[in-house]
Amino acid sequence: MSHWRHLQQLEAESIHIMREVVAECQRPVLLYSIGKDSSVLLRLAQKAFYPGAVPFPLLHVDTGYKFREMIEFRDRYTTELGLKLIVHTNRAALEEGANPFAWGTQRCCGALKTTSLLDGLREGGFDAAMGGARRDEERSRAKERVFSFRDTRGQWDPRNQRPELWNLFNTRIHPGESLRVFPLSNWTELDVWQYIYAEKIPIVPLYFAKPRPMLVRGDSLLPVEQPFVPRLPGEEPQMVMCRMRSLGCSPCTGAIRSEADTVPKIIEELISVRRSERQNRVIDHDQDGSMEIKKQEGYF
Amino acid sequence: MAAVASPVQNTFDEFLELESKKDLLRFTTAGSVDDGKSTLIGRLLYDSRSVYDDQLESVTKASAGRNAGAIDFSLLTDGLRAEREQGITIDVAYRYFATPKRKFIIADTPGHEQYTRNMVTGASTAELAIVLVDARKGVLEQSRRHAYIAGLLGIEQLVIAINKMDLVGYDEAVFRNIEVDFQKILTRFPAIESYFVPVSALVGDNIVSRSHNMPWFKGQSLLEHLETVRVGGRVRAAAFRFPVQRVVRPSHEFRGYAGTIVSGSVRPGDPVVIWPSGRETTIARIVTFDGDLEHAEAGKSVTLTLADEIDLSRGDVIASREDTPQKTHAVEATLVWLNDKPAEVGKRYRLKHAARQDWATLKHINRRISVKTLEEETGRSLELNAIGEVTIETARAFVFDNYAQNRATGSFILIDPATNATVAAGMITAAAESSTIEPLAGVSWRLENGALILASEEGLTASEKSAEALQIEDPEALEALRHLLRRLRIRPFSADTSESDWEI
Numbered sequence: 032m033s034h035w036r037h038l039q040q041l042e043a044e045s046i047h048i049m050r051e052v053v054a055e056c057q058r059p060v061l062l063y064s065i066g067k068d069s070s071v072l073l074r075l076a077q078k079a080f081y082p083g084a085v086p087f088p089l090l091h092v093d094t095g096y097k098f099r100e101m102i103e104f105r106d107r108y109t110t111e112l113g114l115k116l117i118v119h120t121n122r123a124a125l126e127e128g129a130n131p132f133a134w135g136t137q138r139c140c141g142a143l144k145t146t147s148l149l150d151g152l153r154e155g156g157f158d159a160a161m162g163g164a165r166r167d168e169e170r171s172r173a174k175e176r177v178f179s180f181r182d183t184r185g186q187w188d189p190r191n192q193r194p195e196l197w198n199l200f201n202t203r204i205h206p207g208e209s210l211r212v213f214p215l216s217n218w219t220e221l222d223v224w225q226y227i228y229a230e231k232i233p234i235v236p237l238y239f240a241k242p243r244p245m246l247v248r249g250d251s252l253l254p255v256e257q258p259f260v261p262r263l264p265g266e267e268p269q270m271v272m273c274r275m276r277s278l279g280c281s282p283c284t285g286a287i288r289s290e291a292d293t294v295p296k297i298i299e300e301l302i303s304v305r306r307s308e309r310q311n312r313v314i315d316h317d318q319d320g321s322m323e324i325k326k327q328e329g330y331f
Numbered sequence: 332m333a334a335v336a337s338p339v340q341n342t343f344d345e346f347l348e349l350e351s352k353k354d355l356l357r358f359t360t361a362g363s364v365d366d367g368k369s370t371l372i373g374r375l376l377y378d379s380r381s382v383y384d385d386q387l388e389s390v391t392k393a394s395a396g397r398n399a400g401a402i403d404f405s406l407l408t409d410g411l412r413a414e415r416e417q418g419i420t421i422d423v424a425y426r427y428f429a430t431p432k433r434k435f436i437i438a439d440t441p442g443h444e445q446y447t448r449n450m451v452t453g454a455s456t457a458e459l460a461i462v463l464v465d466a467r468k469g470v471l472e473q474s475r476r477h478a479y480i481a482g483l484l485g486i487e488q489l490v491i492a493i494n495k496m497d498l499v500g501y502d503e504a505v506f507r508n509i510e511v512d513f514q515k516i517l518t519r520f521p522a523i524e525s526y527f528v529p530v531s532a533l534v535g536d537n538i539v540s541r542s543h544n545m546p547w548f549k550g551q552s553l554l555e556h557l558e559t560v561r562v563g564g565r566v567r568a569a570a571f572r573f574p575v576q577r578v579v580r581p582s583h584e585f586r587g588y589a590g591t592i593v594s595g596s597v598r599p600g601d602p603v604v605i606w607p608s609g610r611e612t613t614i615a616r617i618v619t620f621d622g623d624l625e626h627a628e629a630g631k632s633v634t635l636t637l638a639d640e641i642d643l644s645r646g647d648v649i650a651s652r653e654d655t656p657q658k659t660h661a662v663e664a665t666l667v668w669l670n671d672k673p674a675e676v677g678k679r680y681r682l683k684h685a686a687r688q689d690w691a692t693l694k695h696i697n698r699r700i701s702v703k704t705l706e707e708e709t710g711r712s713l714e715l716n717a718i719g720e721v722t723i724e725t726a727r728a729f730v731f732d733n734y735a736q737n738r739a740t741g742s743f744i745l746i747d748p749a750t751n752a753t754v755a756a757g758m759i760t761a762a763a764e765s766s767t768i769e770p771l772a773g774v775s776w777r778l779e780n781g782a783l784i785l786a787s788e789e790g791l792t793a794s795e796k797s798a799e800a801l802q803i804e805d806p807e808a809l810e811a812l813r814h815l816l817r818r819l820r821i822r823p824f825s826a827d828t829s830e831s832d833w834e835i
Contacts, residue, residue, distance in 0.1 A: 046632035083581035
């Protein structure tokens with residue numbers, strides 16, 4: 032990466048942030064979502080602590096409904112890098128039958144993601160959780176701090192965030208409070224893909240186009256990994272050349288029609304397609320400003 | 332897994348080639364609620380094709396309720412729901428856009444008078460600031476304030492966008508008069524380079540391309556200027572500074588110091604001084620995950636190893652030998668107060684500076700500056716959004732540069748230890764006399780085999796006899812005692828060379 036000047040600037044800033052977390056926080060953890068941004072975070076962590084080992088574990092909040100290929104990638108890649116992985120699942124909710132169709136997306140996300148995350152953080156005694164969220168993803172994230180303060184219930188108060196000046200991050204918290212830290216705050220989706228390209232970073236194959244069985248409903252392509260995804264009368268999955276632009280739970284992540292089967296082709300697609308990456312996330316369409324409500328409740 | 336394949340076509344190759352040469356410009360925007368600032372940013376995002384179609388649809392939908400008609404560009408940047416309902420922006424929001432020449436990060440800050448705090452926050456990381464002036468209203472008190480804050484925060488480049496030119500008939504005289512008025516303010520800030528541009532954010536005049544409505548204006552459009560203006564020269568030209576973030580010791584064979592080069596540049600073999608100890612050594616290696624570097628400059632996060640075995644800890648600063656930082660226990664600083672709870676003279680705060688935290692006492696509020704007139708105000712208090720010149724004393728030696736010379740080593744924040752809120756932003760202007768403790772005249776001390784020996788000018792005092800009782804073996808306790816004696820400004824015996832760093 033001898034050129035890519037803007038990526039070098041972003042990389043250096045992210046490394047600085049991660050080192051600050053490790054230097055000043057008691058028990059940091061990296062929230063690993065298996066997606067492309069998480070892959071970038073892992074590479075940055077390797078770089079930040081080289082020649083030492085990555086000095087924190089990874090926490091994956093597994094809803095139980097992630098794509099099979101994501102879990103395979105997770106297990107293979109984290110083992111290859113020699114990282115400590117903690118997987119946390121809200122089994123109680125799954126046993127009660129939580130799924131987005133039976134419970135609705137909001138209640139399902141609340142139980143399998145938000146509650147599960149907060150429980151996982153509490154069980155591990157983690158006081159700082161690093162995640163791959165970016166400010167360009169969604170409007171309400173544009174104002175998120177790099178070091179985002181959460182109260183004892185893990186909740187985010189938009190009126191009680193600390194001003195962030197220069198690169199001087201205030202990491203001080205009282206017992207029970209915590210920080211969410213976003214080293215990729217200033218990266219855009221294009222930056223992430225360019226970095227993956229320039230650094231040859233492995234990512235989940237779901238990002239690359241290939242024929243996959245999908246329920247085709249108008250513009251939407253719905254994956255059929257889970258048996259509870261309801262079918263319309265006579266509806267059968269069709270093989271469609273497609274890929275995932277962002278990864279989440281298979282019942283709530285729509286695919287996009289695409290021929291992009293390499294990173295450069297994805298980048299090329301990105302600059303010609305004029306739709307934001309969260310658009311295919313069903314969960315964000317519940318209501319206007321829904322991400323903000325989830326954040327206030329403690330969602331990452 | 333699909334491997335990273337060769338680019339799909341020549342044009343794409345060229346695209347990546349172009350992309351890889353881009354750099355990053357951070358700028359901030361200041362203007363009042365009605366100056367059309369949100370519209371200007373919305374317009375930059377929209378015209379640079381940084382707005383996705385679904386985002387555009389969602390704001391077009393939202394506009395229908397509030398303001399029927401065309402796209403309301405300001406809605407693209409209004410983030411939080413409460414703010415959308417009130418129709419005002421109330422915090423710093425970060426926006427991203429790119430053109431074929433550059434990538435941009437905007438710190439979008441509101442211009443409300445009570446939000447000096449947000450403007451300072453946005454400006455702290457910016458290299459350039461855009462100040463909006465309403466062509467119908469001319470230079471207002473707040474324009475002065477915006478320029479002042481830009482100057483205070485060390486912004487290199489200022490762009491004065493005179494907006495709503497469509498509402499004054501694109502009249503050149505209006506533009507020139509405002510330019511002359513604004514230049515008067517800028518005479519106070521000789522370090523700022525300025526650029527004036529007449530625009531209409533709503534219509535799009537001189538935002539991306541040059542306006543046909545103002546043929547009298549021969550300069551670049553706002554975006555052309557942003558794409559080509561040179562920034563970052565000061566940081567690269569400044570002396571080498573490397574605050575140690577972490578000591579890296581993965582094994583007994585390796586001891587390195589991780590951090591970010593905040594100014595200047597470094598090469599293996601460069602002579603350096605370690606602060607605050609003052610020890611001299613040279614750089615051995617510049618270590619990175621991607622291999623050792625022969626050269627690294629400001630902005631790069633690396634791990635340095637030194638030629639000599641010196642025990643550094645987090646917060647120490649590795650600096651060039653030629654142009655050294657200052658070291659004191661007290662500094663003069665300009666403080667911007669960020670919290671509802673006013674500043675308390677005599678109170679101890681946590682101070683975060685470069686890569687360290689320390690206890691600091693707010694000793695004096697020396698002057699209070701009006702952000703309206705930029706003149707000294709009466710009163711010695713500092714409440715939310717107030718700016719003052721203060722004296723701050725730190726518990727341990729403080730290694731710094733003046734903010735005007737070095738933003739990274741000249742800035743600090745104060746944290747209230749009870750609430751952990753970030754309560755103030757500080758910019759160091761000078762070293763100060765540590766005035767509280769007068770040197771104890773005529774008394775000096777020495778540590779000899781763990782015994783404390785005090786002496787007066789008349790010779791050894793009675794305490795020598797009690798030296799046995801003070802026998803201290805623990806090296807940490809000895810160090811604490813040394814520190815205490817230094818803080819009390821009791822002079823060591825001249826014979827005791829190990830205490831040569833005695834200075835406060």
